[in-house]
Amino acid sequence: MSREDEGTDHQSSIWTVFVEGALRFPSSWILGDGMAVSVWIPPGGSELTDEQEHRLRDRIGETLGARASRFFEVLQLMEDAHPRSVDHYYLSLLGTSPDFRGRGIGMQLLSHDLTTIDRVHLPAYLESSNPDNDERYEGVGFQPTGSLQAPDGGPRVTTMWRAAR
Numbered sequence: 001m002s003r004e005d006e007g008t009d010h011q012s013s014i015w016t017v018f019v020e021g022a023l024r025f026p027s028s029w030i031l032g033d034g035m036a037v038s039v040w041i042p043p044g045g046s047e048l049t050d051e052q053e054h055r056l057r058d059r060i061g062e063t064l065g066a067r068a069s070r071f072f073e074v075l076q077l078m079e080d081a082h083p084r085s086v087d088h089y090y091l092s093l094l095g096t097s098p099d100f101r102g103r104g105i106g107m108q109l110l111s112h113d114l115t116t117i118d119r120v121h122l123p124a125y126l127e128s129s130n131p132d133n134d135e136r137y138e139g140v141g142f143q144p145t146g147s148l149q150a151p152d153g154g155p156r157v158t159t160m161w162r163a164a165r
Helices: 003-022 050-081 105-119 131-139
Strands: 029-031 036-041 089-096 124-128 143-149 156-162
Touching: 003 036, 003 050, 003 089, 029 105, 036 105, 050 143, 050 156, 089 105, 124 131, 131 143, 131 156
Parallel strands: 089 124
Antiparallel strands: 029 036, 036 089, 124 156, 143 156
């Protein structure tokens, strides 16, 4: 295994913990054989169990070493920006397999999810770490509510809210 493969394995293990945490909720979806995935945390839910949070901290420390503190700082900025006063669904992760990107599959999945959320008349919240996606999210009803800047030249993250329908 090359060093590059090793890094990919460690990064995958970090995301695996997030996905495992969300799969305990029926509001997460996998399209086809993994073409796209959406991870929604329902009102009152948490992204991770206490045990998963400890595993995640360990994996981040192993994977990022001295850079782990920067990663944790970004997570804390996102946590601080997350609205808590209104029950809502939280889009923790929306991803499309590289083999299927650019075909609108992720947005189709998101539209499906929002239709499901609209049936229970609750709002939705997300953080967009890719400015190219902000307009896509606005196209399905999300509005920017703020932004935060990751440290040391990291990405700008836009916080977005979609009112209940």
